[in-house]
Amino acid sequence: MGLRHYARLWLASARYAIIRTMMFRFDFFLWSLVEFTWMMVNLLLVQVIYDHTSDIAGWTKYEMLLLVGTSMTIQRLFTGFFWSNLFEVGRNVRSGHFDFFLAQPGNPLFMISTRKLDPDGLINSLVGIAVVVYSANKLGLHPGAFDLAVYGMLIACGVILHYSTMVLIIALSFWITSSQGIEGSYFVIYQFSRLPREAFKGISKVLFVYLLPAVVVSNIPANVLRHGFSLPQFGWMVAIALAWFTVALLVFQSGLRRYSSASS
Template sequence: MNHYFRLWLTSARYCIMRTLMFRADFFIWALVELFWMAVNLLMVSVIYQHTDTVAGWTKYQMMLLVGTSLLIQRFLMGFFWSSIFEMGRNIRSGHFDFFLAQPGNVMFMATTRKIDPDSMINSLVALSVVIYAARQLGLDPSATDLALYALLVVCGVIIHYSMLVLCITPAFWITSAQGIEGSYFTLSEFSRLPRQAFRGAANIAFVWILPVVIVSNAPASILLHGFDAGIVGWVLAITVLWFGLAVFVFQRGLRRYSSASS
């Protein structure tokens, strides 16, 4: 673990130095993300000017949910987004050879090489939204609840990471996986909706089969209602399942890779 941490730290140091060389680009993208987050929160405010609840969720409960979803997505984009989406282009071009020569696990090296400091900065904004909503609701979570919330947020990041890897990995078999890559953006939109809003087939599809809804609802539920062994156990189980599936499919795809020199 120490070896991999040092490898990641070296890559992170390089990314930060590169960001400092292009400060204008950093500030522009940070503002773009901040604007996008503000639009999501503004939409919540507009909706609740016309209703008191949505699927049983009040305004600040919904804001807590949206803030949690944004927090998970900012962590995903900060630590993994650029590396994973670049991986598809590298596979098609043959530049993926670079990662085969790295002193570490190929999947780790290919998906953690780049970080986005602008997304990491905006994760503080998302966390501020969660704290603000919790105070407006008068919540007083225990240390255990806060620890479980943090654990489930990490699980949410891992699940989204696994789904994103699965969306990119078909590039090992087909010429372009751009259509599949785009499907992730559509699925991620559901993470800001209450679980109770889904019924019938939609509940099966987006809560149980594709857990894009539960990954944000579960941490928010811990803060709102306290510890629930069923929810925590379910999220931990699907985290292991999706990550294991991502590793398995990636390794299968790696066997199909034809390097630039072959």
């Protein structure tokens, strides 16, 4: 089955998701508002802290907003495309409803990842981009076409990292049957992506900067806009995105082999 087949499958799901959103307009409005409010809460935190200080770990207010905006953009893109799909995997594995995906014409991971689309998350990623544009403007940054292209690629790597982390989390449900609620650990990990890398010291640096991709996922793209392209940083991000994606695929495949459906 080629790429064309998968592109058609994805388009069919996307079309269905948009029609569904149009049917439940109030839901769409409410969830867009929910996500927007959470984004505002995080922006207000930055505003209030910088009312009292001029820099945090060497980042000025608008640099910090650039970081938070980048983090939000990646997270909203991830939630818009994948969150509600991956969120229900654990439940489906426990109930046996997962069989339904195995019977579909395509790779199981692709089928479970692309069934739904949340237009509210995608709309709110525009708010994240607006925060980045506003902050870059305030900082007097004028990134060239090359830097913008690199930034875009790094955002894509960021979405891959978020996706891989979530796949690893939900794959646990193949081994642990009472894994209800583990999906929330995704948010636990990625709340660190709103902090500057320089603020981490000692054990927290080892854990969140080097072992988990929680901090570099947003810091590296934001630094491209702040300081321009850096090959080692770019290489680091692409390498960890590939590495985490590969590990996620392997663990998911291995979990899949353990899946024996549920009774009744």
